[in-house]
Amino acid sequence: KIMRIIIILAMLMGVTGSPNGTIRPQAASADTMAHPNCIPEAADKTEKVRKNVMATGELNPNHYPARRAAQVVQHYLNTRYGSPFRLIGVQKVHSANDVADSGRKYQLELSVKETISNTTENCSAELFFPRGVEQHSPKVQASCEALLKIDTKAQEEALYQEYKRNQSLVSAQNLPDSHGRIAPDMEPFWQLGILASSFIMLNESNENTLYNVAQVANITQLATEDDQLKFDCHTLLHDMVSQEIIHWKLLFTWSPPEGVKVLQMEKLPHRHEQEEPPNTN
Amino acid sequence: MLLWRYDALPLLLMSLMYFVCNRVEYDYYKYHPMSEITSWMEQLVKDHPDVVTIVKYGKTYENKDISLLKIGLNTGKEKKAIWMDCGIHAREWIAPAFCQYFVRQILQTYKTDAKMEAMVKNMDFYVTPVLNIDGYIYSWASNTTRLWRKNRSPGPSDCGCNGTDLNRNFDANWGTVGVSFNCCSQTYPGSKPMSEPEARSVADFLGSRKDSFLCFLTIHSYGQLLLVPYGHPNYTAPNYDELMMVGLGAAEAIWKVHGKNYTVGTSPDVLYANSGSSRDWARLQGIPLTYTFELRDKGTYGFELPEDQIQPTCEEAYSGALHIITYAHDKTFSGAVATSAVTLWTVLLAAGVTGATLM
Numbered sequence: 076k077i078m079r080i081i082i083i084l085a086m087l088m089g090v091t092g093s094p095n096g097t098i099r100p101q102a103a104s105a106d107t108m109a110h111p112n113c114i115p116e117a118a119d120k121t122e123k124v125r126k127n128v129m130a131t132g133e134l135n136p137n138h139y140p141a142r143r144a145a146q147v148v149q150h151y152l153n154t155r156y157g158s159p160f161r162l163i164g165v166q167k168v169h170s171a172n173d174v175a176d177s178g179r180k181y182q183l184e185l186s187v188k189e190t191i192s193n194t195t196e197n198c199s200a201e202l203f204f205p206r207g208v209e210q211h212s213p214k215v216q217a218s219c220e221a222l223l224k225i226d227t228k229a230q231e232e233a234l235y236q237e238y239k240r241n242q243s244l245v246s247a248q249n250l251p252d253s254h255g256r257i258a259p260d261m262e263p264f265w266q267l268g269i270l271a272s273s274f275i276m277l278n279e280s281n282e283n284t285l286y287n288v289a290q291v292a293n294i295t296q297l298a299t300e301d302d303q304l305k306f307d308c309h310t311l312l313h314d315m316v317s318q319e320i321i322h323w324k325l326l327f328t329w330s331p332p333e334g335v336k337v338l339q340m341e342k343l344p345h346r347h348e349q350e351e352p353p354n355t356n
Numbered sequence: 357m358l359l360w361r362y363d364a365l366p367l368l369l370m371s372l373m374y375f376v377c378n379r380v381e382y383d384y385y386k387y388h389p390m391s392e393i394t395s396w397m398e399q400l401v402k403d404h405p406d407v408v409t410i411v412k413y414g415k416t417y418e419n420k421d422i423s424l425l426k427i428g429l430n431t432g433k434e435k436k437a438i439w440m441d442c443g444i445h446a447r448e449w450i451a452p453a454f455c456q457y458f459v460r461q462i463l464q465t466y467k468t469d470a471k472m473e474a475m476v477k478n479m480d481f482y483v484t485p486v487l488n489i490d491g492y493i494y495s496w497a498s499n500t501t502r503l504w505r506k507n508r509s510p511g512p513s514d515c516g517c518n519g520t521d522l523n524r525n526f527d528a529n530w531g532t533v534g535v536s537f538n539c540c541s542q543t544y545p546g547s548k549p550m551s552e553p554e555a556r557s558v559a560d561f562l563g564s565r566k567d568s569f570l571c572f573l574t575i576h577s578y579g580q581l582l583l584v585p586y587g588h589p590n591y592t593a594p595n596y597d598e599l600m601m602v603g604l605g606a607a608e609a610i611w612k613v614h615g616k617n618y619t620v621g622t623s624p625d626v627l628y629a630n631s632g633s634s635r636d637w638a639r640l641q642g643i644p645l646t647y648t649f650e651l652r653d654k655g656t657y658g659f660e661l662p663e664d665q666i667q668p669t670c671e672e673a674y675s676g677a678l679h680i681i682t683y684a685h686d687k688t689f690s691g692a693v694a695t696s697a698v699t700l701w702t703v704l705l706a707a708g709v710t711g712a713t714l715m
C-alpha cells in the first residue's frame with residue numbers, strides 16, 4: 076500500500092519537473108545566434124593595423140551600422156563584379172570595426188553569395204563614409220576576386236549576341252510584377268537593371284541609408300551604332316531607413332567585355348498620386 | 357420509366373460546378389485580394405463553428421469593417437489570449453498571407469496535436485489578417501500603387517499627399533524618433549497619437565482586455581528580423597533579457613526550417629530607431645511578449661516576394677511564432693499543472709500518514 080503511494084509520488088515528481096522546460100539556456104551572448112550557420116567567426120585578433128589610423132572599436136556585426144556598411148559593399152561589388160548572370164548579395168557580416176578618421180571608416184569581414192550559382196565567398200572590405208558639408212559618395216575597397224571564378228562568359232556572350240542581332244529592341248516593365256513574377260527570359264534584364272542601379276545606390280549611400288531595388292519599372296533597349304547594348308531604365312529604389320521609394324532614370328550600356336557603364340542618371344521628382352485614387356471598391 | 361429532360365442538364369451541371377467550386381481548397385500559397393480574404397474568413401466560421409468566430413472591432417478611414425478571427429475552444433471562462441496582426445503596411449503582402457497560413461495551421465493541428473489542443477483550450481487566438489484594409493486594397497489597384505505603405509486617410513488640409521504610417525501613429529513615444537512630419541513622407545505619424553481609426557480600433561479592442569494578453573505579434577516585411585521593444589534608443593523593456601532569449605529561440609526555430617537567418621534585437625540596434633509602433637504600445641500596455649516579425653526576404657525581391665516563396669516563408673515564420681506562443685503558454689499554464697500536482701501529493705501524503713486505504 077505504502078509502495079503504491081511512493082510510486083505515485085515519484086510519478087508526480089517526474090510530471091511536475093521543471094515548468095519551464097522549453098527554455099534553453101543561451102550560452103551565446105544576446106547579440107549572436109546559437110546555431111552553426113550564424114555564429115560569427117571569431118574576430119581576427121591579429122588584425123592588420125593600418126598606418127595613421129587608430130581603431131576605435133569593434134562593431135556588433137548584427138547591428139545597423141555594420142549592416143548598412145555591408146550593404147554599401149554589396150552595391151560596390153555588383154558594380155565591380157556583377158553581370159546579368161552574376162548578382163552579389165551580402166550574406167553575413169563576420170566582423171566590423173569602426174575607425175575614426177575625417178569621416179567614418181569601416182573594416183568588414185563578410186561572406187557574400189552569388190545569387191544565381193548560390194556559391195558563397197568570404198571577402199574583406201574597407202569602406203569610408205566621408206563627412207563634411209558636401210555629400211560625398213562612400214569609398215569602398217574590397218577584395219573579392221573569388222567571385223570572378225564563377226564563370227558566366229558563355230551566358231553573357233549568348234545574351235549579348237541575341238540582343239545585338241535582334242531586329243526588335245527588347246522592352247520590359249514591372250520586374251518583378253506585383254506578385255513577384257519575372258518572365259524567365261526577362262531575368263537577365265532585371266539583373267542588368269539592378270546592376271545599373273547599384274551605381275546609383277553606391278553613390279547615394281551614407282550611414283543613414285539602406286538601399287535595395289524595389290522594382291525595375293521599365294527597361295528598354297535603345298538602338299546603337301557601336302558594339303554596346305544600350306538601355307534606358309526606370310528603377311525604383313527602396314531606402315529602408317526612410318521607407319521611401321525613390322525613382323531614378325538611367326541610361327547605360329553593357330557588353331561582356333565592358334560590363335555596365337552608366338552614361339546618365341537622373342533622380343525623378345518625388346511623385347505622389349495627385350490624381351484621385353482609382354475606385355477601390 | 358425515367359424521362360431524361362435535356363433542359364435540366366445545364367441546371368444540373370451548374371449545381372455540380374457550384375458544389376465543386378465551393379469545395380476547392382483555398383490556395384494559401386497565392387496572394388489574395390481583400391474580397392477573397394473576407395470570403396475565406398466567412399467560410400472558416402462555417403467550417404469550424406465550434407472554434408472560430410469573426411469579431412468586427414473597428415472601421416477603416418474608408419469605413420470598411422476591420423475584422424479578426426477569434427480561435428479557441430469555448431470553455432465558458434475568461435481566457436488568456438494571443439494577438440497577431442498582419443498588413444499594417446499595405447505593400448507587405450507576405451504578411452497577410454502568413455496570418456492566413458497561421459490560422460490554417462492551428463485549425464489543422466489542434467485536433468490531432470495534444471500541445472496545440474491544450475493551447476486552443478487554454479487560450480484564444482485573435483488574428484487580424486489585414487489591419488490596413490484601405491491601404492491593402494489600394495496596393496492591389498494597379499502597378500503604380502503596389503508600393504503604397506500608409507493608410508488612406510487624407511493629409512492635413514494644406515497637404516497634397518495623403519496617408520499616415522499606422523506603425524508610427526500609436527501612443528508610444530509618439531512623434532519622437534524615426535518619423536517625418538512631412539505629410540508626404542512614408543513615415544508620417546499622423547496629426548497626433550492615435551489620430552487614425554485603424555490604430556484606435558486596435559487600442560480600443562485591446563485596451564479593455566490587455567490583462568488577458570500574453571503575447572502580441574505584429575507581422576511585416578521585409579528584412580528577416582525579429583524586433584523587440586522599444587523603438588526608442590533610450591528606453592529598455594523591463595523584460596528585455598526574456599524577450600531576447602525567447603526571440604533567439606524563435607530565430608533558431610526559424611533557421612531549422614529552411615536555413616534562413618533572422619536577426620534578433622531592438623529596432624534601434626539592428627534596424628533604426630522608431631516611435632509610435634503598435635509593438636511598443638502593446639508592451640507599454642503590459643503585454644509581456646511583444647515582437648515585430650519582418651519576414652522574407654533581405655532585399656532581392658523585397659516587398660514583391662514571389663509566390664513560390666510564400667510557403668517556405670510561412671513555414672519558417674510559423675515555427676518562430678509558435679516558439680514564442682508556446683513559451684507564453686507554458687509560462688502561464690504549466691505552473692497550474694505544478695500547483696494541482698502538489699495538491700494531489702499533499703492529499704496522498706496525508707492519506708499515507710493516516711493509513712487510509714486508497715487502492
